[in-house]
Amino acid sequence: MKTHQPKLKTQLFSCGFFGHCTRSVLSPTASHSPSLPSLPSASDQPPPHSRRPQLLDSESSSSSASQSFTQWRFPLPHSPIFTQHPSIPDPPSTFSIPPPPSISAATLKEILHLAELQLCSASDSDRLAALQLLERSLVPDPSLDPDCTPELMRGIIANLNTKTGSKPSTKILLALCLAESNRHIAVEAGAVGAVIESLPEMEDPAAERALASLELMCTVPEGAAEVRAHALSVPAMVMMMGRMAARGKESAISVLGVIFDNGVSPEAESAVTAPPEEVARAVVLALQGDSSARGRRKGARLLKALEEQQEGSSTAGVDPATVVGRS
Structure with a gap:
C-alpha cells in the first residue's frame, strides 16, 4: 500500500513564512515534512477595527502592483516556486523630458x-x-x-x-x-x-x-x-469630411466655409462643381459622426451659409441649430 505524502498548498503567507519556506528543503525522500507555523489564535488576533487599515494597505498595494505589472516580464517557466527576487521599484508615473536645445x-x-x-x-x-x-x-x-x-x-x-x-x-x-x-x-x-x-x-x-x-x-x-x-476644392473637402476623424473633418469644414462664406464670388462661381444642397447633405452626414464641438459650430455656420445660398430655401430640411447640439 502506497503512502501518500501530504500535499503542501502554495499560498501567500507573511514574509516570515515565505522566508521559512525558502530555507526549508522540500525533498520527497525526507522522513517528515517541514512543520508549518501555527496560525495565531483568536485571542492573539487584533480587534476588527485595528485590522481594517492593514486591509486597506493591502488593497492599495495590490492596485499599485497591477498598474505596473504589464511593464515587467513574466518569470521564466522553469523558475523555482520559492525563489526570492529583489524588489523592483515601480517606474515613475511621469518622465520629465528636457526640452530640445534651442x-x-x-x-x-x-x-x-x-x-x-x-x-x-x-x-x-x-x-x-x-x-x-x-x-x-x-x-x-x-x-x-x-x-x-x-x-x-x-x-x-x-x-x-x-x-x-x-x-x-x-x-x-x-x-x-x-x-x-x-x-x-x-x-x-x-x-x-x-x-x-x-x-x-x-x-x-x-x-x-x-x-x-x-x-x-x-x-x-x-x-x-x-x-x-x-475646381477640386469642394469635391476634395466633401471627400475629406466623410473620411477623416474629428480634427481633419473640422479643417475641411473650415475650408468649405471659406468657399461659401457670403456666397460664391462671380470669378469663382465656375469653379464650384458641387451644388450647395449636396454639400449640405455631406456636412450633415459628417457631423453625425465623430466631430468636435468647434467642428459642429463651424458646420452649423456653413449650413446657414448654404441655406442662404439657396435663396432662403431649406437645405435638405436641416435646421443648423440642431446640428450644434449633436454629439
Missing part, C-alpha cells in the same frame, strides 16, 4: 539654406535627408519663426505627393504655416493647389496635417482666393 537664428538660417540646396538635388536620398533635417529642426519648436524662401517652399511642396516625402513634408509645411509671413510664401509657391490635389493619395495623419495647413493658408486673402478658384 536653435540660434544663425544656425537655423544655415539649416534652411542647406536643405534648400539638397531639395534641388536629383538624388532621392538627398531630398529625403533634407526633409528629415527640416523636420528635426522645425517641428519640435513651433515658436521658431523661420525665414522661408520661395525656393525652399517649392522644394517642400514638390514632395507632398511622394511616398516617402509625404509624411515629413506635411509636418514641415504645417510648422512653417504657423507663421503668417510663410503663408503668403506658401500660396505664391503653389501650396494650395498641391495640397488639394495630393489629399486623396495621402494617409490620414498626413492628410490631417495638410488640411490644417490649408486652413491656415485660407486666413490670408490670396490663399482664400486660390481655394475658391480651384
Whole structure:
C-alpha cells in the first residue's frame, strides 16, 4: 500500500513564512515534512477595527502592483516556486523630458539654406535627408519663426505627393504655416493647389496635417482666393469630411466655409462643381459622426451659409441649430 505524502498548498503567507519556506528543503525522500507555523489564535488576533487599515494597505498595494505589472516580464517557466527576487521599484508615473536645445537664428538660417540646396538635388536620398533635417529642426519648436524662401517652399511642396516625402513634408509645411509671413510664401509657391490635389493619395495623419495647413493658408486673402478658384476644392473637402476623424473633418469644414462664406464670388462661381444642397447633405452626414464641438459650430455656420445660398430655401430640411447640439 502506497503512502501518500501530504500535499503542501502554495499560498501567500507573511514574509516570515515565505522566508521559512525558502530555507526549508522540500525533498520527497525526507522522513517528515517541514512543520508549518501555527496560525495565531483568536485571542492573539487584533480587534476588527485595528485590522481594517492593514486591509486597506493591502488593497492599495495590490492596485499599485497591477498598474505596473504589464511593464515587467513574466518569470521564466522553469523558475523555482520559492525563489526570492529583489524588489523592483515601480517606474515613475511621469518622465520629465528636457526640452530640445534651442536653435540660434544663425544656425537655423544655415539649416534652411542647406536643405534648400539638397531639395534641388536629383538624388532621392538627398531630398529625403533634407526633409528629415527640416523636420528635426522645425517641428519640435513651433515658436521658431523661420525665414522661408520661395525656393525652399517649392522644394517642400514638390514632395507632398511622394511616398516617402509625404509624411515629413506635411509636418514641415504645417510648422512653417504657423507663421503668417510663410503663408503668403506658401500660396505664391503653389501650396494650395498641391495640397488639394495630393489629399486623396495621402494617409490620414498626413492628410490631417495638410488640411490644417490649408486652413491656415485660407486666413490670408490670396490663399482664400486660390481655394475658391480651384475646381477640386469642394469635391476634395466633401471627400475629406466623410473620411477623416474629428480634427481633419473640422479643417475641411473650415475650408468649405471659406468657399461659401457670403456666397460664391462671380470669378469663382465656375469653379464650384458641387451644388450647395449636396454639400449640405455631406456636412450633415459628417457631423453625425465623430466631430468636435468647434467642428459642429463651424458646420452649423456653413449650413446657414448654404441655406442662404439657396435663396432662403431649406437645405435638405436641416435646421443648423440642431446640428450644434449633436454629439
